[in-house]
Amino acid sequence: MSGREGRTWAAYGRVTLVAVCVAAAPLNVTSVEDGRHQVPVTVAAVLCGAALVVPRWRWPAAPLLVTVATAWWGWPLLPLLGIALFDLAVVLRARLAVGCALAALGANLLSYPDTQLWTAQTYASALLVPLLAVIVGLWLGNRRRLMEALASDVEHLRVEAELREEAARAAERSRISTEMHDVLAHRLSLIALHTGVLATRSDTLPAPVVERLGLLRTASVEALADLRDVLGALRDPDVTPSGSALTPAVRDVRELVDEARAAGQRIELTTDGSPGQAPTTHRLAVYRIVQEALTNARKHAEGVEVTVRVDYRPPATLVEVTNPSGTPRADTVGSGYGLIGLRERVTALGGEVTAGPAGAGAWRLAARIQHPTGNAENGART
Structure with missing residues (x-):
């Protein structure tokens, strides 16, 4: 059920409850003095019910009208007073709700003896109904505000996640x-x-x-x-170029693996075909995929052996990096958006990326990028 549907059903339930209380008021007073006060009690109940149902009258007309009517006519209108007190407590007007209850109960001492709240049969209800109305109203109001705050936080997190993904x-x-x-x-x-x-x-x-x-x-x-x-x-203006003009424009995966091995990472590399068989954009993508996979392996499975397989041969460039489960590093802090950037790159080349568990706690990152048909770049590759 959506939030709008829930509010609609709550409104229907409120109208039904008010209607029942309004209908019960004249019925309850029929046994008092041969129904002498049935008409004025009915009029008072209808006016109070209308004030409680019409949104623009709920404040301040409804609490004032229901308090005065209950003070004058007593227990036949007590349920309507409970609804008015509940409404005040829900919107955190607890002091006002208590004031209305005390005013109605105190002034009722001067009303008709037959409908007074302070009788042996009704005084318990006179105390219990307002008390329960205020307590339940405060609880429901706090719960509603908590749910709204949580919904707002979830929405902020969703928007923040979307912005981070777009930034990646x-x-x-x-x-x-x-x-x-x-x-x-x-x-x-x-x-x-x-x-x-x-x-x-x-x-x-x-x-x-x-x-x-x-x-x-x-x-x-x-x-x-x-x-x-x-x-x-x-180019990032904060990054100072390092290296000379002789640095190759496209780095090979072997260099990346050699650097990682020198840093102590265990890697098994298998290469099928030569880099020159794949377009330059594919080779750049392969380098980035292997770089991201090795970085994640160092973060989340330190010390395990990583298996890297690259196939440059037509009809598609394939890359697959797998590693078994291991112990994550304690100082690991990751953005979690590296895979989003890889998918953006590979998708732009018409390929696809898969990342996820590979059985027995292992992790697998793989990509397949189709070679362009009739590629004219073959003769110009370096």
Whole structure:
């Protein structure tokens, strides 16, 4: 049942309860003095019931009207007083509810003796009904506010989680753009370098070839400048580039595994095919997947052996990293959004990522990225 449906049923129940109390008031007074006061009690009960049901009259008209009517007519209207006190207690007007109860009970001492609350038959109800109404109202009001606070906290956490996921996706897209900037800048620089070298030997080449080489070198230099202008802004300004221009644009998984082994991590690496058989974007994705998997293994299963398998051969690039269960590090603090970034990267390449238990407490992270059909990049891979 949704919150709106629950509130609707609560409203129906309230109207029904008020209607029952209004109908019971004239019936209860029929036995008093041959029903002499049935008409005024009925009118008073209907007015009190309307004030309790109509939302705009619930405050302050309903408490005032019900208190005065109960003080005058006594026990026939006591149930309606209980509803009014309950309403006040629910909205944390407990002092006002107690004041209304004391006013009604005190003033009733001067009302008609036959309908007074302070008789041997009714004084217990005169004390019990207001007391229960205030206690139950306070409990329900506090519970309602607690549920609203919890619902608000859950909504805030949901929005925060969505923002963090979006930030992780944006960070991964920025990382992809930065990596492609490095790759393309590296290759365009090679083109400009080689065409420049060839242009210096113009005396041994035909004139049309020299002219074409000049155009090619100019175009590559301009493309490199445009690339730096468009994608260079994606770099983190707080990060200082390390390494020299000779650093490879695309790092190999073997280097990553060697670094992890040097840090004490046990890794078994199996590679099928050569990196040159896969597109550059696939190789970048494989590097990131293995990097994330090794990091998670160090955090959550320290000391276990990690198995890494990479297959660059067509028709799809495959990567799979598995590790058995182990002891998590005590100082582990993770964002939990690394897999979201990986899915963003692999999905953008038309692939899919699976992560989860692999039986016997092991954990498996795998990805499959289909090679493009008729890939023209095969001849330009490094």
